Amino acid sequence: MTAARRCAACGRHDLVPFADLGGMPVLCGVHFASRAEALASPLGAMWLGHCPGCGYVRNLAFDPALLVYDTTMDTNLHHSPAFQSFSAELVKRLAGRYPLGGATVLDVGCGQGEFLRELCHVAGCRGVGYDAMYAGPTGSDGSGATFHRGHAPLDDTTPAFDLVTSRHWFEHLDDPYGFLVRLRELAGARTVHGYLEVPDAGYDLGTAGWEVIYPHVSYFDGYSLCRIVERAGWRVEATGRLFSGMFRFVEISVNAPGPVAGPVEDAGPGDRDRQLGSIAGFAARHAAERDRWRGTIDRLLDAGDRPVLWGAGSRGVQFLHLADPDRRLAAVVDVNPRKWGRHLPVTGHEVSPPESLAGSGTRAVIITNPAYRDEIGAALRRLGVRAELLVA
Template identity: 40%
Template sequence: MSGADRVSGFVNGAACLACGSARVERFLALGGVPVFCNVLWSERAAAQAAPRGDLDLGICADCGHVYNLAFDPELVRYAEGYENSLHHSPRFQAYAEELALDLRRRHGLDGKHVVEIACGQGDFLKLVCAGAGSVGTGFDPSFRGGEPGANLAIRREYFGVSPLGRAPDLVCSRHALEHMDAPADFVHMMRDAVPAGSSPVYFCEVPNSLYSLRDGGVWDFIYEHVSYFNARSLAACFERAGLRVTRTWETFAGQFLCLEAIGESAPAALAPAQLATVPAGDDLLTMAAGLGDEVDRLLAHWRREFARIAQAGGRVAVWGSGSKGVTFLNLMGADGAIGVPVDINPAKHGLFLPGVGRQVVAPEALPGLDIALVLVMNPVYAQEIEGMVRGLGITAPVTGV
């Protein structure tokens, strides 16, 4: 796994996972990537032997949806060891709190029932259900147990396995739909799981594919994510399931994409749908076609920088041991040997990254490691991380990847 292969041409027999179009064109291949970026290992050898799969990315010429043509659902089984919480970051926690408060206020959720699909450890569900009388039901097979809160119940199972029970007022899905190999079918199942006669609001948040195609966020292509949505393709999924999309918008510095929808039987929306702007299909195809060159350009740049720092006896703190950090270090390969994975999530400390087998350290371990550069895998956290680094007495430059 050392770089990108350019592939092109329409794919015979393909059908877009979002809109159903047969006009799907290949544009990028990355072979042998870790199946799970968010499952870390207690032993280096096990991490290096972690399961791998191939990315063969295609883009729909009609709706612009991007997805992995080579995805094999048999390789992906989510369990207790899955850890992707970002709530240890003050920047992300503030965003989550702001989003939860917005949902509570706009939809009058105090005293209501909220259902969250793929709720993790219940961090966001707890925020949405913070109002008086609110109750929440979460679904996630990776839930580690414990008491999520007196007004919350989290089932350690996939959504849809058992009856929902009380009708929900909000059905929330954050960073789950991109993991589904049949996203339109999953949205249809979400709709059908709601008891007859109820009319909840559906809220969905996913990574924004335009952040990768338009803004150069190339480290976000990972095996766990079958799909990469833009506002047009995300809306297509919900519309195919018989839901009426009322709003789509970008958030978190353009990295995330949000959608709200209601059932066709719900009262008519009070205002026209507010939909985020998406570039024309031809423009998206052009962006996709140039992505392989962008990956190679960035890798060449960072290989030169790492070599320069290594020659001077320094090391690079690679801050962020989630999807971006794992992808970056695996693509760098041996050229990234001086990279030290860092994360503020204590659940990751001492564990090893899949593929490269590097051990994750806490920020407090950095002093004394001859850190010559702090490379921030997600630039949205750069200011927060620079404050932490300076507080540790480290004077090395802090820069986004």
Template identity: 65%
Template sequence: MNAQQDHRLCDACGEDRLVPFADLGEIPVLCGVHWEAHGDAVASPVGRMELAACPRCAYVRNVAFEPEKLVYDTTMDTNLHFSPAFQKFSAELVESLNDRYDLAGKLVLDIGCGQGEFLRELVHVSGGRGVGYDAMYAGVEGEQDGATFHAEFAPRGSGLPAYDFFTSRHWFEHIDDPYEFLVDLREQANGREVFGYVEVPDAVYDLATAGWEVIYPHVSYFDAYSLAMIFSRAGWTVESTGTLFSGMFRYIEVSANRPRSQGHAAYTGELPSLRARDKQLAAIAGFAERHHAERQRWRDTIARLDAEGAKPVLWGAGSRGVQFLTLADRELALAGVVDLNPRKWGRFLPVTGHRVEPPSTLTTLQPKAVIITNPAYREEIGKSLADLGVTAEILVA
């Protein structure tokens, strides 16, 4: 760690220096890219992951992050909407936001809109208008059914449209300077009353477990306290925060320029308690030892299953799966990797070079053990295995 990294001020509270606590070594940089050629996959770039935390607010950052290594474009595919469980979760969130914020006729700004599924549904249900930005957006640009999509990063400053409500799901943790982003977003409201919904991976979950979601594109890791802290410091009013999707996702709802007398039903106006922060600090304290122990445990488990003829496979070639394979199966002892997303089929994963196949291949392979890295999908995957005629033990990594 160089001197600049060692003295970095906390991005969330801005009051203390970040203290290193875990070195994960080199990991895939482009964990959302799936390569056509095996050689290109194994030669894809790696970056160093050195985690440091703020002792005051429990914010966590990869202090070895190098933004120039990451290229966000249409070759990345982080789409989760092929999963029925995720589709259901997303649809319920759309209904909830529209019910509580009355978005009819409002302009919704979606920063990091992915392939636009969420914004399209929100506009359709609410009768509002939408503008979405994402450098990974691979669809048709321009207006579609009330929403306009741009295959680029959201502009800063006056380039932003005059929004009423903004959403950003699983993008905020990617931003190199999250505080500056929030200040600019608030300033572009230009005194208008606006609201926002932001969703990130929950850092308490990720750091209290093996940490398969501690990936290179994720610069920052927020718990309830640090997430509320950075929004408050940037001039936003915290309306509410909590977890969703089996506790894996953390959300925060915020407002700006709203008179206190017009209280929103969920309004608290207060930061989460220090008890929430201390829970995150406890996860931080044990993370390095736990993470390295889980790496070795799963290497041993895969080797044992392979030796027993169980033909173990991994279900899920998303970022969590890529991280798991890099750290637990560099020897390619697994009998296969499958995923629901057809854009990944027949393509190779970064660094390890695992080839992704459709789940239907398991009917012929007949594995006796299926490893998953996301427990939220366990029931869905269990049903899919039964439909494929596969009898296998599901192991949650």
């Protein structure tokens, strides 16, 4: 075990270990050309610790040297119509809430740029995006956004920004508090707003934990997310849950006059207490869900079924590592064409297009993200696949 680590969120307590999950796939977002390469993909230790004061959770065994973020990773969710719709609604909300016309938006961890391009289009703003996984052309692309391949330097070369956004990157940072402090320093005396979006730890630790993955260093519920924001010198404007309760957002500001912009939902002491309750039972629940799904797959196979998994993202990779390490499932499918014909880390499952299920005879399709249930159900009906959807 590592030495005691102080809570990054509230800064008041040392983290207390509560769950040793063993080795977990490190490169959840990489999809390999060959099964041999996939099987050789590394495992990293997951030893979770929590703050007894605010409920913040961190992998105490995290080693940043194991993770390399580059264009071989593909964590893009925009191939899903459900996620596209969610992202478009978010763009409309931010464009309506803040004066972005002619403003500059800094997007840290911009992915492939879909969100930033749409925000520039709807709000009439300029955008600057950074991401080591960005695979498109760098520089200005005519949308109002300029993209850089690499981590945001957050130094004197960073352009002055009016809004900073970071979606599903904050939880990857080895030093999330330092990140917020540096952004606050760059804001200076200007009025700056911000939007952070992370997986909701209240959901992930209250369920099986398929999104408790190695690349996620930190796990924030509403209470701990607000504490780290405030400790770094920002004001909480609004917070709440999104995307079927699986995501947590916080809107923040510095030097902003007037009242806060919106509601602060489920981010008080009651939320912290629920989080601490989930933490107390997580290790047993995680192991029980792993065993339950191994047993479920056994029963489906014994009944002559050909069960498949729909979804080859990080949740799917974690599920396969825990519940199907011997590749007993008949198939793994995903809507992202960049994954087709490639193999998933550690287990080596090959990813196929959803169309491959037509005529396959499967009667059970497992999904690990309930937010996509309606979308996947409709796709199966279009393919003529009559199968029960099992939500893990």
